[in-house]
């Protein structure tokens with residue numbers, strides 16, 4: 001095993017990072033005196049206004065505790081009776097939420113094979129055959145993840161094409177944006193890019209992830225249709241996602257939205273993933289299928305190197321059979337972290 005010192009921050013997950021100092025400061029500032037509960041406070045009002053600047057005047061934002069909850073609330077605000085959700089086989093709602101959408105929403109998930117983590121319009125067309133047949137769950141919502149669980153991103157045009165197809169068949173579109181900021185940072189780093197891949201593309205409801213991008217906790221559900229906005233407050237409470245001391249979620253998110261900090265932090269994480277790729281791509285035994293687009297790298301390693309390297313500096317297995325692992329960067333990953341990690345991998349593999 002390498003005797004080099006491990007980096008200060010490992011590459012397990014963007015969830016492993018702490019909260020950004022501006023977020024901690026915002027929490028401290030919001031901790032002044034009393035404020036009415038359940039969102040009747042000035043921080044939540046500021047948040048709603050700020051989110052409307054981002055997503056347009058018709059956006060209604062609901063703050064929630066976590067990403068699984070944001071997905072459940074978002075989907076619940078779109079689903080009708082006997083409707084199903086079309087998603088990819090990789091979707092977080094499908095593989096990493098312990099069946100929460102099925103249990104809480106009572107809805108079938110139709111998970112489709114998508115080798116690159118992305119749905120295509122033809123798959124929606126294929127599923128539309130079930131519409132009107134009372135023996136089939138009715139495909140009612142198409143759920144996309146941006147950026148995807150396997151580190152790819154949809155272009156704004158691809159999302160628009162999916163929305164057009166879904167809407168033509170009377171379906172709605174939900175976007176799991178746990179890492180939407182990383183997709184924006186990889187697509188022009190601008191609010192225009194955010195708009196193009198969400199509201200302009202025709203997405204109906206999305207989650208705007210923040211916990212992975214510098215918050216201590218909290219996510220936002222953004223409803224872009226009047227009907228979803230009407231239903232969502234009720235399902236948020238029913239599904240236990242209504243924080244009573246809402247001001248603390250709002251204050252954190254406001255700090256992240258100030259001066260586009262959310263784009264800068266996600267961009268930083270993306271850059272560190274690219275650096276990690278560049279620092280390891282020539283190490284014999286490390287095989288990268290592709291260069292990273294956002295903040296995750298999925299190399300294959302020699303089988304017997306994985307465990308010792310994980311013991312030295314932890315990261316997760318990804319596809320065990322092909323010895324593939326996941327290295328993930330976060331908003332606080334530094335150049336030194338990357339360089340030290342890459343040096344350790346090199347040292348271990350070259351002996």
Ligand SMILES: Cc1ncc(COP(=O)(O)O)c(C=O)c1O
Nearest residue numbers: 066067068069092145149176178
């Ligand atoms: C794509 C995606 N969606 C949603 C979530 C939400 O997760 P949590 O409920 O842990 O906040 C995650 C977290 O890993 C995720 O990767």
